[in-house]
Amino acid sequence: MAFWRRRDGAKRRRFGCLPIFLTVLILMILLIVIIAWPRAMPQSETLPAAVAAPRPVPLRTVQSFAGIADTDQRSVALFTEAGRVIQHPRCLNCHPRTDSPTQTDAMRPHSPAMARGADGLGLPTLRCSTCHHDANFAASGVPGNPKWRLAPIEMAWQGKSLSEICKQLLDPGRSHMSREELLHHMAHDDLVGWAWHPGGDRTPAPGTQQQFGALIDAWLKTGAKCPS
Numbered sequence: 001m002a003f004w005r006r007r008d009g010a011k012r013r014r015f016g017c018l019p020i021f022l023t024v025l026i027l028m029i030l031l032i033v034i035i036a037w038p039r040a041m042p043q044s045e046t047l048p049a050a051v052a053a054p055r056p057v058p059l060r061t062v063q064s065f066a067g068i069a070d071t072d073q074r075s076v077a078l079f080t081e082a083g084r085v086i087q088h089p090r091c092l093n094c095h096p097r098t099d100s101p102t103q104t105d106a107m108r109p110h111s112p113a114m115a116r117g118a119d120g121l122g123l124p125t126l127r128c129s130t131c132h133h134d135a136n137f138a139a140s141g142v143p144g145n146p147k148w149r150l151a152p153i154e155m156a157w158q159g160k161s162l163s164e165i166c167k168q169l170l171d172p173g174r175s176h177m178s179r180e181e182l183l184h185h186m187a188h189d190d191l192v193g194w195a196w197h198p199g200g201d202r203t204p205a206p207g208t209q210q211q212f213g214a215l216i217d218a219w220l221k222t223g224a225k226c227p228s
Ligand code: HEC
Pocket: 085, 086, 090, 091, 092, 094, 095, 120, 148, 149, 150, 151, 152, 154, 155, 168, 169, 174, 175, 176, 177, 182, 185, 186, 191, 192, 193, 194, 195, 205
């Protein structure tokens, strides 16, 4: 009996292998089909569009200072507001107290290192105009203006307080500009105007050149008082 039982069991085992073998076979075929099934190749993705230009920061209007009854105080307040433009990196980068301009909002040293040269236009071997052309050049990110050059050393603003800059602007010994010329320069000069259209992702100076000119005009008309 034992013998037969063993043979029976062996027979059952042999039959039991077939479904397992078939299942494995089917699974393998399925796997091959899944792996080999044609599907779309990964497509190249479009990168997000260039970072939007920074939003302009507003400047207070002359009228908004009308509430300050004291003329001297109003004059100081007007210049302090205009100082937000004067001490903006867009202006300070060109008014350094060394012989080299600075760059970016962080006012890093200009790269490559530049020397002022006799005329503020660089050394004979490396002129500002080698890289800075008549207009901003989007492809290279180099800002431009036909008059691009460094402000003379006696007009240095970096590292000075607004009070010091104010007194320096009005000091005929240091500046060669009369008050009328100063107003015209600030309100209409297109090199100064570049600061509101600096190109690239540079932060423009607050407000508009027209609003800035109006603040300077009102400051001069109220006696051109300097903050202490
Ligand atoms: C690309 C360089 C550059 C930038 C940017 C620049 N300036 Fe100047 N700035 C000059 C130069 C050069 C002079 C000298 C102009 C002259 O002698 O005719 C000057 C002179 C001045 C003066 C006369 C100062 C004095 O003591 O007589 C004022 C005011 C002035 N700039 C205002 C500004 C303001 C405000 C900004 C920013 C909104 C600005 N500048 C941005 C180059 C620059």
